[in-house]
Amino acid sequence: MRRYIHAGLVSALALAAAGTAQAAQIDESEINHPIGFAQRVDAASGGMTIAGVLGNLTGTESDDTDYFVFHGMEGDVVTLDIDGGWGGARSVDTVIAIFGGSSNEMLRMNDDASSLDDGSTSRADSRLDNFRLPASGYYVVGVSNYPRYFMNGGAVTNPSRYKNGDYKLVISGVTPQVQQINIEIKPGNDGLAPINPRSNGKIPVALLSSTGFDAMNVDPQSLSFGATGAEASLSHCGRNGEDVNGDGRLDLVCHFENQKAGFAKGDLEGILQGRMKYGTRFEGRGLLKVVPEKRDF
Ligand SMILES: [Ca+2]
Ligand SMILES: [Ca+2]
Ligand SMILES: [Ca+2]
Ligand SMILES: [Ca+2]
Numbered sequence: 001m002r003r004y005i006h007a008g009l010v011s012a013l014a015l016a017a018a019g020t021a022q023a024a025q026i027d028e029s030e031i032n033h034p035i036g037f038a039q040r041v042d043a044a045s046g047g048m049t050i051a052g053v054l055g056n057l058t059g060t061e062s063d064d065t066d067y068f069v070f071h072g073m074e075g076d077v078v079t080l081d082i083d084g085g086w087g088g089a090r091s092v093d094t095v096i097a098i099f100g101g102s103s104n105e106m107l108r109m110n111d112d113a114s115s116l117d118d119g120s121t122s123r124a125d126s127r128l129d130n131f132r133l134p135a136s137g138y139y140v141v142g143v144s145n146y147p148r149y150f151m152n153g154g155a156v157t158n159p160s161r162y163k164n165g166d167y168k169l170v171i172s173g174v175t176p177q178v179q180q181i182n183i184e185i186k187p188g189n190d191g192l193a194p195i196n197p198r199s200n201g202k203i204p205v206a207l208l209s210s211t212g213f214d215a216m217n218v219d220p221q222s223l224s225f226g227a228t229g230a231e232a233s234l235s236h237c238g239r240n241g242e243d244v245n246g247d248g249r250l251d252l253v254c255h256f257e258n259q260k261a262g263f264a265k266g267d268l269e270g271i272l273q274g275r276m277k278y279g280t281r282f283e284g285r286g287l288l289k290v291v292p293e294k295r296d297f
């Protein structure tokens with residue numbers, strides 16, 4: 001599990017969940033097994049629906065187990081719910097479990113739900129209700145089929161008895177993470193980046209990759225930048241990464257419309273906000289100085 005934890009370089013702050021936000025839809029991306037290859041999933045709203053398939057939907061059945069990893073906060077009360085496994089394209093009797101800690105200790109497991117829910121036609125669909133996360137960090141959800149039960153560490157019993165089918169995994173109750181990243185406004189400029197709010201130009205901003213943040217996995221369309229961070233000022237991002245600060249990692253340079261960024265006299269920093277392709281939100285702040293035309297002084 002430790003491989004998912006970014007050595008404390010990434011600070012996370014809890015953000016109140018937006019109650020009205022819709023659950024994110026995420027497609028499973030193989031190869032997401034064994035447990036060390038779990039697919040990273042996160043949602044800005046704290047709720048997500050993952051569309052997955054155990055093995056093949058037609059033809060010969062194959063050996064498949066699916067693992068997904070998300071970040072949650074201590075005290076989050078999380079529900080993991082399988083829908084449509086039974087009665088899907090190829091009915092499969094699912095088993096799910098949640099793992100945590102550096103050795104992927106199995107924290108809870110369910111085969112058949114204790115009651116039917118809206119998304120399921122059979123209790124063969126698994127559901128783990130109200131699991132309280134014991135600590136802030138990364139948790140792995142495993143999806144398997146009966147009678148391949150999970151064990152500590154993430155492997156399954158009866159490995160040869162695989163069954164295939166599609167399913168939806170609904171994860172709810174997770175506090176969304178906001179990752180803090182480093183940015184550089186007007187990279188290459190020594191000292192404070194000068195911003196003239198009246199300019200019709202664009203402001204380049206470098207999103208700096210680090211141990212825990214790969215700028216090349218940013219969803220460019222999600223970016224906003226300006227005085228508050230919410231300004232829809234994006235013009236475009238570079239197609240390819242470039243190593244702006246010479247640390248050997250590719251950074252992403254994006255350009256924002258100066259006038260839409262909303263800077264005014266007295267502003268001391270610019271705020272960038274966005275999301276990773278896998279859903280995690282991030283924010284970065286950079287120094288600047290506003291330099292109005294001389295007649296304003
Ligand atoms: Ca799969
Ligand atoms: Ca898999
Ligand atoms: Ca269900
Ligand atoms: Ca089951």
